Amino acid sequence: MAAIEFKNVTKKFGNHVVIENINLKIKDGSFTVLVGPSGCGKTTLLRMIAGIGPQTSGQVLIDGNDVTEIAPGKRGVAMVFQNYAIYPTMNVRDNIEFGLKNNKIPKEERDILVKEASEKVGLEEYLDRKPSTLSGGQRQRVALARAMVKKPSVFLMDEPLSNLDAKLRVQMRVELIELHKKLQTTFVYVTHDQVEAMSMADTVILMNNGFIQQIAAPEEIYRNPANLFTARFIGSPAMNIVELNDGIRLGFRPERGILSDEADPKADFSVEGQVVTREMLGRETTYSVRDPQGRTYMVTGLDDPYKVDDKVYLNVSLKHIYFFGKDEQRIYEEDAQQYQACLEALRRGL
Amino acid sequence: MYKLSQKVWAVAGTILKAILIFVFVFPFLWMVSVSLQTDMEISSSPITLIPAVPQWINFAAAWSKGPFLLYLKNSLTIIVSVIAMQMVIMVPAAYAFAKCDFKGKNLMFGLVLIAFMTPGQITFLPIYQMMSEWEVMDTLLPQIVPFMTNAFGIFLLRQYFMQVPDELIEAAKLDNAGSLKIVYKLMLPMAKPAMSTVVLFSFVSHWNDYFWPLVMTQTTNVRTLPIGIAMLKNTEGITNWNIIMAGNMILVMPILVVYVFCSKSIIRSFAYSGIK
Known part of the structure; x- marks a missing residue:
């Protein structure tokens, strides 16, 4: 469990400023969805929390500690990527176990944790399979299990459902909501799809052009848009x-x-x-x-x-x-x- | 009309392929044949294509004409060390060139490419001088050290690593994997086809190499199989082609064995090194 805070954070790619002087708090245990059109800086924010795309200036705090100098693997965060980023040469068990092995968790404990995580996502029969033999939805579950097994204090998800077909997406949405309820940890979820944002979030952060347009609960952002952009972005039609x-x-x-x-x-x-x-x-x-x-x-x-x-x-x-x-x-x-x-x-x- | 021209091409293609195969295979078969012929048969006219009685004794004769066990040991030591060292140096280098940002990266990669294109005939003199100054000419080092890295391998592996999505590396970082673990546990297994290409090329080129061991060795102690076999020519006044060919057979045998066991992956890796 951990709260996340951005303090005066700026991110530049070369001379191009993507995010300028952002201040933001993400509540401990919340399901926060960063939503906005592509190029708005939402993924950039997520990568800063993970430490795989560090900020140009400013501070990122997890649980009150400045994590700027802390390696991605030591921040207590786990991330699910859009293309799943499953290690193709390892079988499902090795994929899930990789982080635990790197953290020097003993074998007996690892076995228990892997079993637990794979049961939670319904993969226990697939542990010895190679990722190439799995369907899109199953790969998605491997990525989820791999994130879960580390018992992270922050779950980061970068458009994890966008490669799934419509029916499966709806199903996974429900499962993610349930997972959040079960784990009670902070979820930060990035999407460009306002339906996903509305259906899963308890807090929506709407971004455009590197600026935060509005932070509110889904019903609030729908009923009380703070500006024209929010009014137009949220809601369909x-x-x-x-x-x-x-x-x-x-x-x-x-x-x-x-x-x-x-x-x-x-x-x-x-x-x-x-x-x-x-x-x-x-x-x-x-x-x-x-x-x-x-x-x-x-x-x-x-x-x-x-x-x-x-x-x-x-x-x-x-x-x-x-x-x-x-x-x-x-x-x-x-x-x-x-x-x-x-x-x-x-x-x-x- | 269309069908006819198609047929003509098919026939012509088959004939050309047959000629090509003949050009490549005939010298090899002839080597096999000569290695089994008697002294009389090799000098007979017209030439003997199939020996009357296979002279297996030629192999024993070739083997006993020099310290071939020593040559074999030298050849193997050199190849194993070269390939092992290349793995240690080449793989992280290729990874760094493909996925890391550092100052002078392009310049350094340019240097690697230049090294790739420079033939050994240009570099052997300075290297010879250097080795002789180090006083290691009587060891296998002059045949190992210059090949510890492999520009072709760095190039090939880099191209392969560049295709690996960054997310995979980021996921591994989030899984608390250090750079070495990422390189050897994640990247290398993915680069298996490229890696086997590089290892095979290294193996074949060092096993068969004649020029480099010839200029870098002065004593029997450090000579390799190809040099030893070439020296069969000088052991007696007349050239015993049957003995030399028997020696050559001994030389190519390991490569043949390797080929028989992994012809599929060899073809795959050669195809891979072409256009992909």
Whole structure:
């Protein structure tokens, strides 16, 4: 168990600054997911914790100790790589055991630990197999067992599920959540997939261009995005963003838009439009609606009353509307003056 | 029309292959034949292709004409030490060139490539002088020390190591493996095809080497098998080709044995050293 802290950390590759002066705390025992588009610096952060891509300046602390000078193998961290990084010439047992051997754990103890770890991931029958004879999911489990067996205080995972097929990914997601519950150690998980972030994390750290956009619980980051980037990145289909006057933008989630045959006089935001596409997904239906100005809105709902080309009205009530200022930051209700300006802009219409 | 030209090519190809095989195999078979012929048969006209009675005694004769056991011991000592030393030096060097960052890396690798391309005929004089100054000319060292490293091997292994994903090395670092462990426990087993190529090349070239042992040795004590066999020529006034060929048979026998046992991996490793 260990908390992780970044203090004024900067990372450069040559002259290219990837991360600039980041300060960040990751809570002990949390399942923290670093999420963001590719190139945002999330993997760079993870590699700094592991010690395989050290920071250019600043400090990384694990459990309050500066680990800058400590070798990767002595930090008490384990990592699962995107391509699994299983040693191809060793069989499953040797793969799992390699770290223990290097740490000079006696044979009897090793046997017990390997047995334990392989049982946890359901690999006990495959211990003598070579990795090349295993399926993608099984290799993933070998990588997990190899990380687990060392009983690390921090688990690092770099897009571990991205090479699995969709069904297996969903299954492994559940297993990882259960594993975290069982082990109670700090998990730091990197992904570009916001669904993975939302489904597994207890804390989401959203990054873009080397900067942290928001740190919050999944439900908080979804319901209360701090800025336009977060609002657009989290959620699928993405939040609808409409430009008002003075650089003010309005946003609402697709499931908060209500389609009707006639304009709703009580709605705070209402536009007339036409259904352009309809995707029936079984549980819900996603419509895209285009207004006369050519703006497209995504709307999802459990009901499925409309067809393509139908004329509809899209209504949203104020409590589901978010406002963003010129600087792309969220304008909250508490900021009375600015919020009034937003309401004014909304009233004046599109 | 198309089918006909295809057939012509197939036939022509087979004929060319047959000629090629003949060119390579005939001298070898002739060596086998001559090594089993009598003195009369080797000088008869027309030439004898198949001896009337195989003269196995030629082998004993060749073996007894010099201290061949000593030559064999020297040859083996040199080869085993050379290959062992190469493993110790070449593998970490190749790893460093492939996966580590250090100052002067490119320059140093350039030097390795130059060494790779420099023939022994250029370096033997300075090395000879150096060895004679060290006063080791009466030992096997002049035949071992210059080959302790192998530029070709460093080059080949480096190319192989470069294909290994960095994540594997990082995973090993996180598993608390030191550099030596990474090199010998992780990288080397993965580089098996490249490694066996290098070892085989080393073995064949040192086993057969004639030039280097010839210029580096003055006494019987340190001579190797190829030199010993070449010296059969000078033991008597007339050249006993049958005895010399019997000696050559003794020389190639180990290589033949190696070939019979691992022809598959030899072919694989030779193919590997080509385009991959």
